[in-house]
Amino acid sequence: xxxxxxxxxxxxxxxxxxxxxxxxxxxxxxxxxxxxxxxxxxxxxxxxxxxxxxxxxxxxxxxxxxxxxxxxxxxxxxxxxxxxxxxxxxxxxxxxxxxxxxxxxxxxxxxxxxxxxxxxxxxxxxxxxxxxxxxxxxxxxxxxxxxxxxxxxxxxxxxxxxxxxxxxxxxxxxxxxxxxxxxxxxxxxxxxxxxxxxxxxxxxxxxxxxxxxxxxxxxxxxxxxxxxxxxxxxxxxxxxxxxxxxxxxxxxxxxxxxxxxxxxxxxxxxxxxxxxxxxxxxxxxxxxxxxxxxxxxxxxxxxxxxxxxxxxxxxxxxxxxxxxxxxxxxxxxxxxxxxxx
Amino acid sequence: xxxxxxxxxxxxxxxxxxxxxxxxxxxxxxxxxxxxxxxxxxxxxxxxxxxxxxxxxxxxxxxxxxxxxxxxxxxxxxxxxxxxxxxxxxxxxxxxxxxxxxxxxxxxxxxxxxxxxxxxxxxxxxxxxxxxxxxxxxxxxxxxxxxxxxxxxxxxxxxxxxxxxxxxxxxxxxxxxxxxxxxxxxxxxxxxxxxxxxxxxxxxxxxxxxxxxxxxxxxxxxxxxxxxxxxxxxxxxxxxxxxxxxxxxxxxxxxxxxxxxxxxx
Ligand SMILES: Nc1ncnc2c1ncn2[C@@H]1O[C@H](COP(=O)(O)OP(=O)(O)OP(=O)(O)O)[C@@H](O)[C@H]1O
Ligand SMILES: [Mg+2]
Numbered sequence: 001x002x003x004x005x006x007x008x009x010x011x012x013x014x015x016x017x018x019x020x021x022x023x024x025x026x027x028x029x030x031x032x033x034x035x036x037x038x039x040x041x042x043x044x045x046x047x048x049x050x051x052x053x054x055x056x057x058x059x060x061x062x063x064x065x066x067x068x069x070x071x072x073x074x075x076x077x078x079x080x081x082x083x084x085x086x087x088x089x090x091x092x093x094x095x096x097x098x099x100x101x102x103x104x105x106x107x108x109x110x111x112x113x114x115x116x117x118x119x120x121x122x123x124x125x126x127x128x129x130x131x132x133x134x135x136x137x138x139x140x141x142x143x144x145x146x147x148x149x150x151x152x153x154x155x156x157x158x159x160x161x162x163x164x165x166x167x168x169x170x171x172x173x174x175x176x177x178x179x180x181x182x183x184x185x186x187x188x189x190x191x192x193x194x195x196x197x198x199x200x201x202x203x204x205x206x207x208x209x210x211x212x213x214x215x216x217x218x219x220x221x222x223x224x225x226x227x228x229x230x231x232x233x234x235x236x237x238x239x240x241x242x243x244x245x246x247x248x249x250x251x252x253x254x255x256x257x258x259x260x261x262x263x264x265x266x267x268x269x270x271x272x273x274x275x276x277x278x279x280x281x282x283x284x285x286x287x288x289x290x291x292x293x294x295x296x297x298x299x300x301x302x303x304x305x306x307x308x309x310x311x312x313x314x315x316x317x318x319x320x321x322x323x324x325x326x327x328x329x330x331x332x333x334x335x336x337x338x339x340x341x
Numbered sequence: 342x343x344x345x346x347x348x349x350x351x352x353x354x355x356x357x358x359x360x361x362x363x364x365x366x367x368x369x370x371x372x373x374x375x376x377x378x379x380x381x382x383x384x385x386x387x388x389x390x391x392x393x394x395x396x397x398x399x400x401x402x403x404x405x406x407x408x409x410x411x412x413x414x415x416x417x418x419x420x421x422x423x424x425x426x427x428x429x430x431x432x433x434x435x436x437x438x439x440x441x442x443x444x445x446x447x448x449x450x451x452x453x454x455x456x457x458x459x460x461x462x463x464x465x466x467x468x469x470x471x472x473x474x475x476x477x478x479x480x481x482x483x484x485x486x487x488x489x490x491x492x493x494x495x496x497x498x499x500x501x502x503x504x505x506x507x508x509x510x511x512x513x514x515x516x517x518x519x520x521x522x523x524x525x526x527x528x529x530x531x532x533x534x535x536x537x538x539x540x541x542x543x544x545x546x547x548x549x550x551x552x553x554x555x556x557x558x559x560x561x562x563x564x565x566x567x568x569x570x571x572x573x574x575x576x577x578x579x580x581x582x583x584x585x586x587x588x589x590x591x592x593x594x595x596x597x598x599x600x601x602x603x604x605x606x
Contacts (some may be wrong), residue, residue: 001438003455012442012455218451225446227432234395235426236499237419237447281434 017288020279024291031295032076035302036068066198073202074261075194075301075315076294077209079268081258083293084212086269087276087286088251091223092244093160094153099270100135100255102157104164106264108138109256110190111167113263114174117182117189127189128201131263132256138163139252143245192263192316194301201261208257215250216286223247224284265316267323268296274326296322344371345404346534347392347422347503352401354384354391354558361387362558364401369503374529375536376545379555380579385538386427388555389507392536393424419447423501427508427538429492431480437491438476441467444498466497469524471517485512493521497528504528506537510544522548546570546593554578570594 003012037048041063050056051064082100089098100106112134116127145159175183222243225233233240255269272293273284280288300318307313345368354362361384369375369392377385390396391403394410403410410418423444431440444466445459467473470490475483480491489512496504509525510518518541526548529535539545545552546566554562554574562574575583575596582599 003460009452010455012459014439221446221449221451221454225443227435228440228443229426229430231390231395231424231426232429232495234415235393235419235424235496236443237416239415 014281016281017285020276020285020288021291024276024279024288024295028076028291028295028298031298031302032072035072035298036064038302039063039068039305070198070202071194071196071301072298073199074197074205075297077202077205078194078258078262078265079272079294079297080290081205081209081212081254081293082265082268082297083272083276083289083291084209084216084286085251085254085258086271086293087273087284087289088216088223088247088254089269090273091227091284092153092247092251093156094227095157096274097270098153098157100251100259101264101266101270102164103138103142103160104167105135105138105252105255106259107164107167107171108141109135109259109264110171110186111174112137113189114171114178114186117186118174118178121182128204128260131189132260135256135259136252138167139248139255143248188314189263190316191314192265192319193314194262194297194304195312195314197261205257205261208253212250212254212257213290215246219243219246219250220286227284262297263316265297265300266320267326268293268319271323271326272296345369346371346406347536348404349388349391349398350402350404352391352398352403354387354396354398360399360558365559367392367553367560369534369536370551372529372532372534373551374525374549375534375551375553376549377536377538377553377555378540378542378545378578383555384558385555386507387558389424389505389536389538393422393505394418395424395426416447419499419501421501422503422505423496423499425492425496425504425506425509427511431488431491433481435480436476437467437472437478437480437483438463440480440491441472441494441498444495447499462500463494463498466494469497470494471520486514486517489513490517490521493524502532503534504536506535508538508540510539510541518544542570542575542596543588543593546595547588547591566593570596 001012002015002018003010033045037043037045043051043060043063047056047060048064051060054061056064086099089100089103090096092098109131112130112132113127116123116130120126142156142160142163146156175186178186222238225236225238226240226243230240273289275292276285276288296319297315300322301315304313304315304318347369349365349367352362352365353360354365365388367388377388379385387396391398394403397411405413405418405421441463442459445463448459467476470493472487472490472494475487480488483491489509493509496506509521513521522544525535525537529550549566552564552566552569553560554569556578561578562569570585572583572585575581584597584599585594586597588595
């Protein structure tokens with residue numbers, strides 16, 4: 001155990017958690033620098049530094065400030081949002097598969113985006129707004145449908161799967177109503193991508209992230225106690241109902257923010273909390289989940305930019321492949337230990 | 342009767358439409374070690390849940406210090422009253438020290454997350470329940486009895502003047518049962534008010550200073566163990582013919598089920 005005391009502030013952390021926080025942050029900083037320095041034109045750290053402080057060449061500054069940093073910043077914020085949303089959903093459902101994909105928030109966002117694409121012909125802004133609205137509305141719908149029921153989390157998962165199936169049907173129908181061009185745009189959108197993002201979008205997700213971090217900081221100890229079961233948590237003085245609703249709404253907002261800007265990057269929200277749990281030795285850490293989410297998206301985006309041959313890939317293709325492989329590995333590893341059937 | 346820090350007033354308790362107790366009035370006397378006994382499914386846990394504000398009465402009220410418990414801030418209540426649920430579940434992978442530390446939740450804040458006081462109190466709670474040497478073990482790799490003592494330590498770490506324990510001796514071997522009861526007796530001597538559900542009538546008679554006997558959701562007898570543990574009450578509450586003798590060790594009533602009782606089955 002490490003106890004940190006600073007004036008009135010005190011916190012107790014396991015060594016392993018502290019090491020995981022510092023280690024993953026260091027890895028993120030290194031990866032971000034590498035990402036800024038490489039790409040179709042390799043700048044190297046020295047030129048990046050000069051461009052960063054405004055003493056580089058015009059060309060270098062353009063590459064860094066217009067092409068790379070906005071994309072990098074967007075990816076970091078989107079990844080962190082998804083890592084946090086995933087950790088919240090898994091805590092709420094008490095289920096290792098709890099994620100925006102499983103609960104239908106992704107499908108809700110896609111419904112919103114499809115409507116935007118059909119009605120407005122895919123203006124980026126409308127798509128983002130309607131996707132966020134779709135994801136949020138789905139979160140609220142799930143909350144309304146599970147209110148007052150069995151609090152174990154199973155109900156949340158089952159209702160989520162049901163809502164998700166319905167929305168998948170709606171989305172399939174909407175796709176049949178599009179032109180071939182719009183259908184292509186839609187498919188591209190729900191693969192998820194970070195290309196061409198600017199600082200406005202980075203700032204939008206950044207704001208959502210900051211708000212989410214604040215709420216989670218207030219909520220996390222209550223959520224930790226909720227893992228002891230409803231009765232024990234109430235006994236400890238946790239507002240069980242309020243904590244649950246706030247967590248669900250926060251997770252939905254974080255998902256909405258991320259999906260609005262980058263599309264539903266598959267599996268990030270699912271994988272981040274699991275990798276985080278491996279690193280911390282199974283205590284849940286929202287911080288590590290967020291950092292791991294940012295790491296996954298940044299790494300995936302670097303691979304996407306490098307592309308196959310001379311074609312870049314949409315970021316979501318890479319997160320999907322990497323995340324899917326990870327999920328299968330997780331299931332196999334758990335089966336060996338006999339934890340999951 | 343002494344003042345009552347915790348009481349149910351004409352409370353109707355149940356789950357949905359299924360009423361377990363109607364118009365139940367119970368006073369938990371201050372500074373006593375109250376034991377609730379009664380057959381399975383008679384509503385003991387339900388009463389305890391209601392007293393600990395986990396279950397809201399559909400009619401009537403539960404009073405903590407004379408005021409409706411549901412109208413008081415839940416964290417303030419958690420500093421007055423601690424509950425050990427009947428079958429608590431520990432999250433995967435949590436260590437003993439971490440679980441006991443959760444008991445400090447109502448005393449902590451967003452900034453003050455781990456004070457020297459927290460450290461001391463959790464240490465004492467683990468000493469008292471004889472689990473200090475398990476501190477870094479995972480709760481899911483402990484035996485049922487060890488796990489039960491970890492949960493008791495968590496409730497102790499909450500440092501509440503009122504303690505509600507639902508079957509604290511379940512899963513424990515006879516030595517640890519007595520240890521837990523002796524611990525309860527010690528807490529009682531130190532001035533805390535305890536309420537425990539126990540199934541062993543002889544232990545109840547020996548350790549309780551106040552007994553509440555329940556059947557079918559209602560209180561059928563209440564008072565000092567020497568007055569309550571009689572052959573008539575035991576038959577009335579448990580349908581069990583028995584003889585009562587003096588416990589040679591403590592002088593409290595000792596229930597000896599009649600030999601006939603076995604032949605009846
Ligand atoms: N969560 C619940 N939902 C619905 N019914 C319940 C619930 N918990 C208990 N009951 C019912 O309420 C009745 C009283 O249960 P309670 O748990 O209070 O019994 P108890 O006296 O504690 O029994 P035991 O000695 O077995 O612990 C039982 O008939 C039980 O089926
Ligand atoms: Mg019970």
